[in-house]
Amino acid sequence: MAKLNMVKALNLALFQEMERDGDVLVLGEDVGVDGGVFRVTDDLQRTYGSQRVIDSPLAEAAIIGTAVGMALYGIKPVCEIQFSGFAFQCFHQIENHCARYRMRSQGRFHIPMVIRMPYGGGVRALEHHSESEEQFYAHIPGLKMVIPSGPRTARALLAAAIRDPDPVIFFEAKSLYHAAKEEVPDESESLPIGRAQTVREGDALTLIAYGAMLRVALEAADVLRDEDGVGVEVIDLLTVSPLDRDALVRSVKKTGRAVVVHEAPRSFGPGAEIAASIMDGAFLSLEAPVRRVAAHDVPFVGFAREKANVPDVPRVVAAVRETLAF
Amino acid sequence: MPRTALEPRFQVEHLSILDSEGNLDAALEPKLSDRDLRSLYRAMLLGRRLDERMVRLQRQGRIGTFAPIKGQEASQLGSAFTLRRSDWMVPSFRETAAMVWRGWPIEKLLLFFSGHLEGGQPALEQHDLPITIPVATQLPHAVGLAYAAQYRGDDAVVMAYFGDGATSEGDFHEAMNFAGVWHVPLVFVCQNNQWAISVPLKKQTHSRTIAQKALAYGLPGIQVDGNDVLAVYAASREAVERARAGDGPTLIECVTYRLGVHTTADDPTKYRTDQEVAMWEQKDPLTRFRAYLEKRNLLEEGLEQQVDEEIAEAVRRFETAPAADPLAMFDHVYAELTPELTAQRDEMAARERATPSDTGDAGTTPPGATPMRGQRLTRR
Numbered sequence: 113m114a115k116l117n118m119v120k121a122l123n124l125a126l127f128q129e130m131e132r133d134g135d136v137l138v139l140g141e142d143v144g145v146d147g148g149v150f151r152v153t154d155d156l157q158r159t160y161g162s163q164r165v166i167d168s169p170l171a172e173a174a175i176i177g178t179a180v181g182m183a184l185y186g187i188k189p190v191c192e193i194q195f196s197g198f199a200f201q202c203f204h205q206i207e208n209h210c211a212r213y214r215m216r217s218q219g220r221f222h223i224p225m226v227i228r229m230p231y232g233g234g235v236r237a238l239e240h241h242s243e244s245e246e247q248f249y250a251h252i253p254g255l256k257m258v259i260p261s262g263p264r265t266a267r268a269l270l271a272a273a274i275r276d277p278d279p280v281i282f283f284e285a286k287s288l289y290h291a292a293k294e295e296v297p298d299e300s301e302s303l304p305i306g307r308a309q310t311v312r313e314g315d316a317l318t319l320i321a322y323g324a325m326l327r328v329a330l331e332a333a334d335v336l337r338d339e340d341g342v343g344v345e346v347i348d349l350l351t352v353s354p355l356d357r358d359a360l361v362r363s364v365k366k367t368g369r370a371v372v373v374h375e376a377p378r379s380f381g382p383g384a385e386i387a388a389s390i391m392d393g394a395f396l397s398l399e400a401p402v403r404r405v406a407a408h409d410v411p412f413v414g415f416a417r418e419k420a421n422v423p424d425v426p427r428v429v430a431a432v433r434e435t436l437a438f
Numbered sequence: 439m440p441r442t443a444l445e446p447r448f449q450v451e452h453l454s455i456l457d458s459e460g461n462l463d464a465a466l467e468p469k470l471s472d473r474d475l476r477s478l479y480r481a482m483l484l485g486r487r488l489d490e491r492m493v494r495l496q497r498q499g500r501i502g503t504f505a506p507i508k509g510q511e512a513s514q515l516g517s518a519f520t521l522r523r524s525d526w527m528v529p530s531f532r533e534t535a536a537m538v539w540r541g542w543p544i545e546k547l548l549l550f551f552s553g554h555l556e557g558g559q560p561a562l563e564q565h566d567l568p569i570t571i572p573v574a575t576q577l578p579h580a581v582g583l584a585y586a587a588q589y590r591g592d593d594a595v596v597m598a599y600f601g602d603g604a605t606s607e608g609d610f611h612e613a614m615n616f617a618g619v620w621h622v623p624l625v626f627v628c629q630n631n632q633w634a635i636s637v638p639l640k641k642q643t644h645s646r647t648i649a650q651k652a653l654a655y656g657l658p659g660i661q662v663d664g665n666d667v668l669a670v671y672a673a674s675r676e677a678v679e680r681a682r683a684g685d686g687p688t689l690i691e692c693v694t695y696r697l698g699v700h701t702t703a704d705d706p707t708k709y710r711t712d713q714e715v716a717m718w719e720q721k722d723p724l725t726r727f728r729a730y731l732e733k734r735n736l737l738e739e740g741l742e743q744q745v746d747e748e749i750a751e752a753v754r755r756f757e758t759a760p761a762a763d764p765l766a767m768f769d770h771v772y773a774e775l776t777p778e779l780t781a782q783r784d785e786m787a788a789r790e791r792a793t794p795s796d797t798g799d800a801g802t803t804p805p806g807a808t809p810m811r812g813q814r815l816t817r818r
Binding site: 137163164168169171173174176177178179180181182183184185186187189204205208209214215216217218219220222253254256276306354357358 | 555556558559560561562567568570572575577578579580581582583584585586587589590608609612613615616619769770771772773776777778779
């Protein structure tokens with residue numbers, strides 16, 4: 113057991129998976145000698161060589177496209193897209209091919225690959241370095257969309273994603289990379305994809321968040337406990353798609369109220385699907401409409417205005433209070 | 439400091455061995471056995487006859503839209519003929535002749551073009567990717583396959599097909615660049631058929647040749663007469679041997695012509711002249727190769743009937759293929775059904791029990807209402 117930040121925890125997962133399976137290969141811009149711009153792939157090339165940890169030319173579409181070809185051959189590529197804002201240059205490879213090859217070939221081929229991308233704001237970065245685009249991937253049949261919330265879940269879910277026979281989009285919150293350290297067991301650990309975790313029990317309301325927003329949700333729950341004496345249940349989604357509807361419905365049947373928090377813009381975001389799932393499964397238990405606390409429906413606003421756009425603790429607390437008072 | 443010319447000076451060759459007048463450059467003539475020459479011609483003829491049959495099937499409403507290959511048989515077969523079964527073929531969407539040569543059953547192709555994904559499933563031992571429709575996007579896959587083969591220490595070579603239009607796409611350039619940097623065992627085969635639907639080559643690129651685009655990526659590029667099967671074969675064999683020896687990728691530009699429509703939904707009279715088509719008909723790859731075989735006394739009696747019967751049998755098998763089970767649409771989304779997909783599948787199963795969907799099959803439609811898959815429409 114060691115206390116690791118999320119960068120080190122992800123690095124540990126990569127080392128252990130590459131050690132476990134000689135078909136696991138790492139590919140991306142600056143992932144080799146440089147160890148990735150966030151150092152997630154640090155020392156992998158030194159250990160496993162440049163054939164297995166590939167500093168690719170600078171072209172997102174070919175990184176994903178060649179990885180599809182490798183996966184068709186039976187290799188398990190773990191690709192890094194340097195920032196999720198650049199993934200639109202490979203979006204066609206992800207949508208047209210990663211997601212569809214199993215279907216297109218009727219099971220003759222499948223794409224056991226992982227696409228890691230740093231996402232989200234809170235790091236005072238330029239345009240294309242701060243956005244949150246999970247909704248695009250969550251909407252595509254054939255993909256899985258995973259977003260861990262801290263070092264331990266990051267390590268365990270990355271291991272699970274690499275072992276998964278289907279393509280997994282793996283978002284890493286930049287604001288979490290160095291935010292906190294957690295105890296991470298030395299021995300390999302994985303978590304099931306598609307399963308949410310209840311990280312705090314409560315009976316007044318269900319607060320649903322993932323990635324960097326989990327910390328915001330937990331701090332809001334602290335405020336509500338301390339100032340209002342209210343017990344909020346907090347669910348860490350961990351996987352956006354496939355969505356763990358059972359966990360959401362079970363919780364809302366108990367609490368009768370729900371608020372969803374995400375960094376992606378509100379309209380057509382994951383919050384809408386979550387709210388609809390709660391309506392489908394727990395309509396008769398609902399005491400109030402499901403609220404969404406999300407970024408506004410605006411393109412990148414510049415980091416000077418970011419705090420006004422991305423959900424923070426006061427906005428979440430206010431939304432919970434309104435929902436409780438409904 | 440004067441400007442200096444950089445070495446090496448780059449050059450692009452054009453290769454032609456058997457021209458449309460029947461003139462043969464004997465010094466360049468590839469050494470193919472009589473058996474190989476016969477099977478090459480048979481594959482080209484099968485490709486042509488199948489193409490003509492498929493156009494009729496489409497016009498009759500028995501299959502859906504597809505991209506005919508007429509005129510491009512030499513480009514496809516001269517190249518695919520140089521592969522071993524254990525090598526990989528990566529098609530785009532206009533390689534029916536090469537796909538059949540590689541082992542795709544004709545009835546599977548017909549199934550594919552009648553909307554059944556089962557037709558896009560390669561056999562387990564087959565090293566062929568299914569048809570890829572978004573232009574040029576299959577090329578990075580070919581690079582990845584070749585990298586993986588090299589990584590595993592296999593001696594497989596990958597051959598990837600695309601058209602002249604594809605050379606404008608970013609994926610083409612990215613694939614060429616990655617292939618060069620990674621030095622993978624890959625042969626890029628461009629079937630330059632002069633037209634990307636309605637856009638002629640001169641509006642597609644300002645380059646004099648497509649072959650020269652290889653030079654920018656540090657690869658050899660060669661232009662061949664794509665209607666001369668001997669030239670395509672010779673260039674492809676050289677490229678495949680180079681790839682297998684670990685000497686990296688090659689770009690081959692086959693200068694050919696699409697004698698037919700872009701797809702069966704296209705009307706070429708809107709954008710090209712009959713005179714142009716007639717000029718290219720004079721260069722028909724089959725006529726030329728047939729004359730060559732005739733001189734060598736290698737033409738088989740009754741080959742056309744034999745090939746037609748093979749096609750007819752495949753059409754019969756296609757017509758009797760099993761019905762499309764709507765519930766099977768959930769089988770290949772993920773390795774395992776997700777809870778949501780299970781729920782959606784159950785919903786569909788209940789609907790299907792109450793009111794079966796019309797999937798164009800005898801078992802699920804009232805007799806006489808809709809024809810069986812592949813059968814002639816009574817009203818058009």
